[in-house]
Each structure stands twice: as structure tokens, then as C-alpha cells.
Amino acid sequence: MAALKHRLQNEVFTPGEEVLRAFVRVNKRGGKRKKTDFLCIAATKMEPIQVSLYQVRKSEKGTFKKKTSWTIKQLKAVDGKDSGEESKDFDLILEKTFKWVANNVYEKTAFIGQLWKICNKFVPAQNVDFRNLNNSLKKLLLNANANEADQQQDAILQVEGVETAEDYQELTTAEEADLQAMMSKFDYSITNAELFTEKLSEELIALDGANIQTIMNAEQGVIDLVEYINDSVKELDGVEDKLSYYSELLKTVEKHMHQMSSINDHMIVEMKNYNKLIAEVEAIVERFDLPEEYLTTLAEASVDDEYALPKCTEAALAAQIALKSDSKPELIRLNAVSEQFQNISMHCTKFKKRLKERLISMFEKQGSTFEFISVGSSGEIVLPKHAIRHSKLLPYAQLVLWLKEMDSVMFEDLCNAYTRCISKRYEKELHDYFEKIKKVFQKSNSDSKVFGKQFINDTLAFVVSVIPLITLILFLPLMIDVFNTATKSLKNVDIRSGIHNSETSGFDKEVIAKFGKVFGILLEGLGSYVGHEQDFITEFFHLPVAIILLHDLSHDYVLTAFSLQQQINEDTIDSSGSVAESRRRLKEIFPSLDSDMANLIKAGDKVDPSISLHMFVRVSAQIKSHYGYAQGVASFYSKLIANWLVTVKRLFDGCVTSLTRSFDDYKISKKSKCGILPFVIKFEEFAEEAETIFKGSDRRGDLDKAYSRLFIAICAGISRVALEHPKTPKDVINFENFHRLFSSIARLKITSLENERKEAKENYQFYLNAYITSMLGRPMENLNTFIDGLENLLASGVKAEEVGFQLAYNKQELRKIIKEYPAKEVRKGLDSLYKKVEKHLCEEENLLQVVWHSMQEHFLRQYNNIQDLVKRCYPGSNITLEFSIDDVLIYFSNIAQSH
Known part of the structure; x- marks a missing residue:
């Protein structure tokens, strides 16, 4: 084992500056391959020390090579598989579970023991789980002292006859020097090996003798040491007896301490419960014990007296807190609490009835109160202001909120009563206002049944100068009536064709412009007027404030009228009913506002379709001013203005369509020459008016699209008329009208029609040249035919000097033709x-x-061409025409002046 460890160290780990700490021979459990691998634990020599696990494999050539590596920090658990009996199996749990079979139990035990020591030393915080270990390893792992653990491990392995992984130790420098000195005394040849062995035996015997002598000399010291140990044992026995006595005493004290701790815990819990009970009782008393003054106020106080309202509000809010605060059902079932709850509820019910009756009475009084509108000496018409009415109701706003939270049904009845009563007042005031307005204008006209141009002018001037801004909403039906009547009386406006004669039209541009101004003021007044009313009902009835922010307003704030209307509808859905509630109330108060404005828009369009341009720009401007922000008024007014924008956009498109249709339906006059077509003049007038109206407007894109449609229709109309007209040449019709068209576009500086302007100019020049060519033709026909023959000869390769020798083109023939x-x-x-x-x-x-002038230039080009060819083909012949260029210029000039 030591030799194998030494080889693994040198071949595998020394090149990487690592030290092999432990290894075990293993095979994969359950695998078909039975070749032995080595699981090794190695640490780096350099700081900081890094510990790694390696799977080392021996190749067929006998060399060792690292196959797989893991850091010690990746190790999660080690399963020894020794829960029942000792086994060679063990598992290492890393990123996955690796199942191994050790070569023998002793190697496995030594490897796991070293692995445990290394984990405790290098990754103690990781807490690697070692489980299912044998008894010897369990004892080793339970010992906290690292040195003691090493000694126990060595003892276990020695008892079992197993070499530890640390059997092999390298010689120190001193040991290596002593060994070299000793061996240098002998001959290293094999013949002296026996002598070397004998010498070593002699020295070993000498050392043993010295050791025995030393032990014999130390016998007395050993005896003294044994006596000291015996005395120490006796002292320790005495100390142990005293400790046992003290321990028995402490057991009694411990029992008493546990009893005292338990009593103290009970006292703490009891005190907490007591404090909670006191707090709960105080909260109940504070909530339900209303002052008698509050109950008296709810039961008897008059809500008619505005000075008593603060006290009523204070009492009502206190009662609301008592009735509406969250309470546990157990508390409400208490007799005292239940009785007080019913008492407060009874007083609140009485107060709610009195409050509702008082407010409905005020609504009915305000709705039935009607001040007749009078006309002052200056002609000014003054309408009653609703701000005074609002100020009388606002002190009740806090109580209305209280009613809304206490009784939703009664609150809804109150809201319905308000809209029902106040709408009647508006209806009466509106009717009387219209009658007064009609009488004022009837006096200014001798014939009240015929409303002509002067009447319309007076009406518009009156609206601009007299009517207050906030009352413009009431002027809608009057304007509708005026324009409908005027439409019937004005017979010079051809609405069907869309072509108007500015000299005979019943409305001039000044009057239409005044209407546009009035319409803009009317729209501004509508927003303000509706806003004031909604501000009141929002504050008084505490309606939710709607927030509507339209997207991409900084670039194209309306996109299209239909997309705006669709977006407002989507925002209405997303606002959780807040917009719908506010809109519903205002619609009940102003039920005819949307239809009146729509009728006014349609009536204005019937008077003159060009009015739709003014209305389109004015409504679009209102979109921009009202939707940069949007709260309150946006909920109702946004829907109205979106509807109006759709209406005026359709009328604008209808106006453009009417014009294009009139261009297509134009009837040709067969009795006279054509001249400038009426629809070309109409386009010029339309563009002049539109440029003035749309100046600075963000709806310029719609106008540019209309221009493009009209230009296409005009070009098609000019071409159609040019082909069908019986008296005027088609080239004349084309170049005259295209000249007028491109001149108008250039004069008005319509940048969006720059390409169309260039196209019209090109058409003008093309048809002008075609007309000149067709009219001027080939003056001096025979001479030009002769010149064409000369050009053909030159083109065929005949030299210019040889042309005169051709029989048909000699000098005599040329002179003969010139004399003609x-x-x-x-x-x-x-x-x-x-x-x-x-x-x-x-x-x-x-x-x-x-x-x-163009014909003159064309004639001169022909003249110069003739003279040049004669000089080239007949040099020195002095053959020339009988008139010069100066003569031609004089002819053209005199003819122009004589006419």
C-alpha cells in the first residue's frame, strides 16, 4: 500500500503540486466493467489549500491518469452502507450519487475516516452527512479532538492488522544523512552484504543493552511514580464523594426552581389576558357609549338650519363609527352591546329619513323655481347662475357621503331625485331663453318669416358680442332653427353639385368665417359649462373621478375620429364603472345636448358645405385642448366631442366627395369655347379657403389627403372635357386649365402638392408644345419638303458639297421654291x-x-435650320430667303400689337 501510494503521488499528483492524503481501490457497483479504479483525496501545497476528490484509472500501459475530479465542497453526503453488517459498498453523493465497491472493508474504513477528518478540517461549515457507518468509525466521528481521533484511528487499524493510509513516511534530512554516513563505512558491493548485516546486528544488540541498562537504572523512579499515582487516586475518590453530596442537594433546589418558573409563567399569561380584556372593554365602551348630546341631535336636530349642520355631521359620523366598524360576532351578541347597537341604529334611521326629505325638498324647490329671463336695454340676455344653487347644497355634501356609506338605496333615490328635479329647471330656462332670443332677432328683421343674409349676419354678430360664454350651450337649438330656415330661403346655393358661385351665393366667406368663430366659442363654452355641473355633482354626491389619458397625443392627438371614439369606449370599460356613473348622471341632466349639437352641425352643413371645414378644425382643436389632461369633464364631454368629431369628419369627407363628384358630372357647354373649367376655379377657391381655415391646425394631414383626391378628379375631368368639347381644341383646354391649376398650387404654396404641381406644369408644357406644333405646322410647306430631302441625302452619306449636283436638288430648283x-x-x-x-x-x-411668343421661337428655329442647310450644301451661291430674322421679329411684333 505504501509503495502504491508513493507511485500515485509521484506519477499523478506531484506534477500538479498536490499531496495525496488517502486513497481506496474501487469498482463501480452494478457495472459490467470490473477494472479497478482509485478514489483519491489530494490537497494543494500552496495556500490557500484546495482539497479535491479524483477518480484515477490505470491504463493498459501501466500508467495512472486522472479521469474525473470533484472539489471537496461539492460533496454533500457519504453513505457507508454498514447499517446492518459490514459491507464493502459505499456511496458518495455529489451532483449525483456515485456507487462504489471497495477492494476490502479495511481500505473502505480507512478512506472514509480520512475523508471525515479532511471535511472537518477544510469545510467544517458544509456539514457533510456521514451515515450508515460501522461501529469503529462511529466512535472515531464522535470524538471532537482531531488528535485523539487520529490516535483512535491508528489503534483501530493496528488491532485489525490494517495498514493505514499514512504508513509510509519519507526520511528526514537528518535520518538520511545518518544512513549515508553509516553505509559509507562499508563496501557497496554484493560481497559485503553479509558483513554489513553483521555490523548492523552488533549495533542493534549494543543499543538493546543500553536500553535495558537505562530501564534498570530508572526502577526507583518508576516505584515513586506509582506511589504518587495511588495517592492521587485516593484524593480523587474524596473529591468524587463531595461532588455526589453536592449533586443531591442541587436536585432539591432544581425542583423548587421549576415550580417557581411555572408559577411565574402562569402569572404572565394571566396579566396579558387581563390587559387585553381591559383594552377590549374600553374600545367597546368608547365606540358604543355615544354622548347623549349626539343621540339627541340625531333624534331631534333640524337639518333645515345650516348652523346645526356641523353638529349633525359630527353626531352622524360618530354613529357611523359605532355601526360600521369591524366587530367580532361574539361582542355583538352581548346584551348590553346589542341593545346599544339597536338604539344607535334607530336614531340613525330617523336622521336618514329627515335628511332625505330635506334634500329632496330643496331639489324640488330649486327645480320648480324659475326666474323669467329679461332683455336689457343693451340687448344683453342674462341667465340665472347655478353657482348660488350649488352653494346652498354643498354644506350637505359630508352628510350625503355619510348617507351613501350608510344606506346605498336611499342614496340612489336621492341622486335620482336631484337629476329629475334639476332637469326640469334646465328645460324651463332653456325654453324661455329660446323664446327671448327669437323675439330679439324677429324685431331686427322686417319680415320675421324670411331669414336672409342680413339676418344670419346679425345672428352671428349677436352671438359673438352679447351671449355669455357659459350660456352658449343654450343657443344650440336657436342656431339650428335659424340655419334650417335660411337653407329653405336661399336658392342660389347648389348643394347637390358642390359648386358655388361666389357672386350669387347666399353666404359670403366673411359670414361663414364668423360662424366658425362662433362655433369654436360654443365648443369652449360647452366644456366649461358641463365641467361646472359635473364638478358639483362629483363633489356633492362623491362620485368617483374618472381618469382618461389618450395615448400618443403628442404626435397625432386624434389619429382618426373613429379610433378616438373606440379608445374612449375602451377607457370607459377599464375605469371600473366610474366614467359610466358620471356620464349617466350628466346625460340625465343634459339629455338633448348631444343631439342638439349634431343637428347644429348638420344644419350648418346644409347651409354651405364649406362650413364643415370650420367645424372640423374647431372640433379637432377642442380635442387637443381637452385631452392633454383628462379628469372629471372628460368622462362625459369626451364621449360627446368624439361623436361630434365623427360627424364633422364625415361631413368633411362628404364635402370632398361632393366636389369630386361635381368634377365628374360637369356638363359641357357646346355653344361657346371652353376656357377655364368651373371645377378648376372651384378647386382654387376651395384651396384658398381651406388654407385659411386649416392654418396652424393639426388636421393638416386630412386636408392634404383631400387635395390629392381632388387633384386626381380635376386631371381626369380636364382630360374628359378636352376630348368631348366640340369647339375648343383639346390641347388648348388642357394647357389652359393645367396652367391655371399649377399656378394656383404655386401661389398658395401648398407643399403637400409639390409633386402634383410639377405634374400639372409638365402637362401644361406638353400640351402647349403640341398645340403650337399642330397650329404652326410646317410653314412654307414646299420649302420644308425640299429641306427634308437635303437632310435625307446628308444622312445617307452624300457629302454636302455634292448635294448641288443632284438633279432634283440643284440650285435652280432651290431658287424656284424660294420664290414661292x-x-x-x-x-x-x-x-x-x-x-x-x-x-x-x-x-x-x-x-x-x-x-x-412660343410660336415665334418655333418659327425662328425652322428659319435658322433652313439657312444653315443652304449654306452647307450650296456654299458661295448667295441663295437666301426673301426675308430675314429681323423681318420675322417685326412681323410677329406688329401682328401682336395690331390686335
Whole structure:
């Protein structure tokens, strides 16, 4: 074993600077392979010391090699498998269980013992579990002293005739030096081995004799030592007797101490129970023992007196604490507590009835009270303010909350009574207000049955200058009535086609702009007015405050009208009924607000579809101002404004659709030349108005989409009319209208239509060139035909100097053709051309001089081309046309001026 350990140390662990502490020969239990492995425990030489477990295998060549390694910290338990009888089996529990069979029981015992010592020394905190060990190992593990444990281990192994894992010890330096000195005295050859053995025997005998002599000389000392030991034993016996006596005395004292400790524990528990009982009784008394003053107040105090309200509130809250606080059922069953509970409940019931009757009486009085609206000398109409009514009810807010928590059914009845009574007052005030407004405007018009342009102007001006902001909500039905009546009386507005004549329309842009301003003020007033009422009912009835925050408002705060409405509905669901409760109450108070505004929007659109642009921008602006934050008013008003946004968005889309349909349905006039098409002019007017309305609006994207739709419809309409018109050439219709279209876009600086502007300009230039080519054609036809022949000859490879030798293209033929086109005939032809162009073009667009100038440039290009070819093919012939470039310029200029 020592030699094997020495070999393992040198071959396996010395290269890694480790020291082998213990090993055991093993086989895997249950495995088919019977080859022996070695489980080794090794520690590093350098600080800090690291201990590891290794599985070492011997190869076929006889060398040892590490196969698997674990740190000692990975070891969780060791199972010795010796619970019944000794066994060679044992398990090491690491990340999984490894089952081994040792070579013999003694090696297994020695290995586990060393493993235990190493675990206690290097990982004591890990507390490795050693279980199912034999008796000898159990005794070893129970000994706390490490040195004693080593001695016991050595003794066990010596008794059993087993070599320990630490049998082998290397010679010290001194021992090695003595051995070398002794052996140097002899010859190392094999022939002196017998002499060397004899010498060693002689020295051993001498040493034994010396040891015996030393023992004999120390005999007296041994005798004295034995006597000292006997005396010590006697003294120890005496001390042991005294300790036994004292122990008997202490047993009696211990018994008395246990009795005293038990009594003390009982006293502590009794005191705790007593204190808890006192605290519970005091809490019950404090809770249910209401002052007689409180009970008297609940039973007799008048809730009509506002000075008595603080006392009533204080008494009611105290009673609420007594009745609503959490109590154990056992306490309520006590006779005294039960009687007091019923007494307080009876007083609270009486107080709740009186409070409900008082508040309903106030609601009915406020609902039936109606102050007739009067018109002052300045024409100002003043509505009763509800702030005074609110101030009379607010002192009862704390008691209403008390009622809500004490009796939900009675609280619901109270809320219903409020909405029922107050809605009647609003209805009366609204009706009287409308009547007064109608009378004021009827006086300002001689014919009250006909509402014309002046009446609408007066109405709008009155709304802007006279009506207070908070009362604008009441003006909705009046505006609807006015616009519906005006729509019937104004016959010059072609709503069906969507094309309006600005000179004959019943409403000019100024009036429509005023309406847009009034509509914006109306929307702002609605939010404020609804907010004031909801603030009151939220505070008075203690309704939950709704929080609605719309997403991505910083980028596109409405996205689309339909997505906004859908998001508000989703937020309503997510708010656990708080929004629905607040919205339901306000809807009962203002039942017709949503429909009145929708009717107003539709009535305005019937008067003039362009009003929908104003309404679309105004409603969108209100979305932005009301949804950057959203609490209170958002719960009800957000739903309304989302509905209105859907309505105006549909009207806006309808306006655009109506325009595009009018472009498609335009009927061609066959009696006169075409000129600028009406729908091109309408688009220009629409764009001018829309740019003013949408300036600074975040709804610019919707307008840009509308522009794109209209541009496509206009292009299609221009092309259709150009093909169908019987009198005006199609190129004229195209370039005149495309010129007007791209000029309008450029003038208005509509950046979203930049590509469309370029497209319109390209179409204008294309059709202008086509018209010039078709009208100017090939002046001096025979001459141009001759020139074409020259160009064909040059293209076929004939040299310019040889062209004159061709029979058909000699100088005589050229001179003959030139004589056909004297200056007088050329001027006459140009004059006739100008008259035709003037007849085709319209005066509105003023493109005659542009076209004439382009024709001049086209004619000059032909002239220069003829002159160049003549010079190249007939050099030195001095053949030229009978008129010069200056003559041509004079002809074009004189013709333009003469007309």
C-alpha cells in the first residue's frame, strides 16, 4: 500500500503540486466493467489549500491518469452502507450519487475516516452527512479532538492488522544523512552484504543493552511514580464523594426552581389576558357609549338650519363609527352591546329619513323655481347662475357621503331625485331663453318669416358680442332653427353639385368665417359649462373621478375620429364603472345636448358645405385642448366631442366627395369655347379657403389627403372635357386649365402638392408644345419638303458639297421654291394664324402672348435650320430667303400689337 501510494503521488499528483492524503481501490457497483479504479483525496501545497476528490484509472500501459475530479465542497453526503453488517459498498453523493465497491472493508474504513477528518478540517461549515457507518468509525466521528481521533484511528487499524493510509513516511534530512554516513563505512558491493548485516546486528544488540541498562537504572523512579499515582487516586475518590453530596442537594433546589418558573409563567399569561380584556372593554365602551348630546341631535336636530349642520355631521359620523366598524360576532351578541347597537341604529334611521326629505325638498324647490329671463336695454340676455344653487347644497355634501356609506338605496333615490328635479329647471330656462332670443332677432328683421343674409349676419354678430360664454350651450337649438330656415330661403346655393358661385351665393366667406368663430366659442363654452355641473355633482354626491389619458397625443392627438371614439369606449370599460356613473348622471341632466349639437352641425352643413371645414378644425382643436389632461369633464364631454368629431369628419369627407363628384358630372357647354373649367376655379377657391381655415391646425394631414383626391378628379375631368368639347381644341383646354391649376398650387404654396404641381406644369408644357406644333405646322410647306430631302441625302452619306449636283436638288430648283414664299405671303399667313389662336384661347387666363411668343421661337428655329442647310450644301451661291430674322421679329411684333 505504501509503495502504491508513493507511485500515485509521484506519477499523478506531484506534477500538479498536490499531496495525496488517502486513497481506496474501487469498482463501480452494478457495472459490467470490473477494472479497478482509485478514489483519491489530494490537497494543494500552496495556500490557500484546495482539497479535491479524483477518480484515477490505470491504463493498459501501466500508467495512472486522472479521469474525473470533484472539489471537496461539492460533496454533500457519504453513505457507508454498514447499517446492518459490514459491507464493502459505499456511496458518495455529489451532483449525483456515485456507487462504489471497495477492494476490502479495511481500505473502505480507512478512506472514509480520512475523508471525515479532511471535511472537518477544510469545510467544517458544509456539514457533510456521514451515515450508515460501522461501529469503529462511529466512535472515531464522535470524538471532537482531531488528535485523539487520529490516535483512535491508528489503534483501530493496528488491532485489525490494517495498514493505514499514512504508513509510509519519507526520511528526514537528518535520518538520511545518518544512513549515508553509516553505509559509507562499508563496501557497496554484493560481497559485503553479509558483513554489513553483521555490523548492523552488533549495533542493534549494543543499543538493546543500553536500553535495558537505562530501564534498570530508572526502577526507583518508576516505584515513586506509582506511589504518587495511588495517592492521587485516593484524593480523587474524596473529591468524587463531595461532588455526589453536592449533586443531591442541587436536585432539591432544581425542583423548587421549576415550580417557581411555572408559577411565574402562569402569572404572565394571566396579566396579558387581563390587559387585553381591559383594552377590549374600553374600545367597546368608547365606540358604543355615544354622548347623549349626539343621540339627541340625531333624534331631534333640524337639518333645515345650516348652523346645526356641523353638529349633525359630527353626531352622524360618530354613529357611523359605532355601526360600521369591524366587530367580532361574539361582542355583538352581548346584551348590553346589542341593545346599544339597536338604539344607535334607530336614531340613525330617523336622521336618514329627515335628511332625505330635506334634500329632496330643496331639489324640488330649486327645480320648480324659475326666474323669467329679461332683455336689457343693451340687448344683453342674462341667465340665472347655478353657482348660488350649488352653494346652498354643498354644506350637505359630508352628510350625503355619510348617507351613501350608510344606506346605498336611499342614496340612489336621492341622486335620482336631484337629476329629475334639476332637469326640469334646465328645460324651463332653456325654453324661455329660446323664446327671448327669437323675439330679439324677429324685431331686427322686417319680415320675421324670411331669414336672409342680413339676418344670419346679425345672428352671428349677436352671438359673438352679447351671449355669455357659459350660456352658449343654450343657443344650440336657436342656431339650428335659424340655419334650417335660411337653407329653405336661399336658392342660389347648389348643394347637390358642390359648386358655388361666389357672386350669387347666399353666404359670403366673411359670414361663414364668423360662424366658425362662433362655433369654436360654443365648443369652449360647452366644456366649461358641463365641467361646472359635473364638478358639483362629483363633489356633492362623491362620485368617483374618472381618469382618461389618450395615448400618443403628442404626435397625432386624434389619429382618426373613429379610433378616438373606440379608445374612449375602451377607457370607459377599464375605469371600473366610474366614467359610466358620471356620464349617466350628466346625460340625465343634459339629455338633448348631444343631439342638439349634431343637428347644429348638420344644419350648418346644409347651409354651405364649406362650413364643415370650420367645424372640423374647431372640433379637432377642442380635442387637443381637452385631452392633454383628462379628469372629471372628460368622462362625459369626451364621449360627446368624439361623436361630434365623427360627424364633422364625415361631413368633411362628404364635402370632398361632393366636389369630386361635381368634377365628374360637369356638363359641357357646346355653344361657346371652353376656357377655364368651373371645377378648376372651384378647386382654387376651395384651396384658398381651406388654407385659411386649416392654418396652424393639426388636421393638416386630412386636408392634404383631400387635395390629392381632388387633384386626381380635376386631371381626369380636364382630360374628359378636352376630348368631348366640340369647339375648343383639346390641347388648348388642357394647357389652359393645367396652367391655371399649377399656378394656383404655386401661389398658395401648398407643399403637400409639390409633386402634383410639377405634374400639372409638365402637362401644361406638353400640351402647349403640341398645340403650337399642330397650329404652326410646317410653314412654307414646299420649302420644308425640299429641306427634308437635303437632310435625307446628308444622312445617307452624300457629302454636302455634292448635294448641288443632284438633279432634283440643284440650285435652280432651290431658287424656284424660294420664290414661292415672298415676305408678303409669309406675313399674311402669320396674321391668319394669330387670329385662329386668338379665337381658341380665353381671355381669363391671358395666355395669348405666351403662345404667340412660343410660336415665334418655333418659327425662328425652322428659319435658322433652313439657312444653315443652304449654306452647307450650296456654299458661295448667295441663295437666301426673301426675308430675314429681323423681318420675322417685326412681323410677329406688329401682328401682336395690331390686335
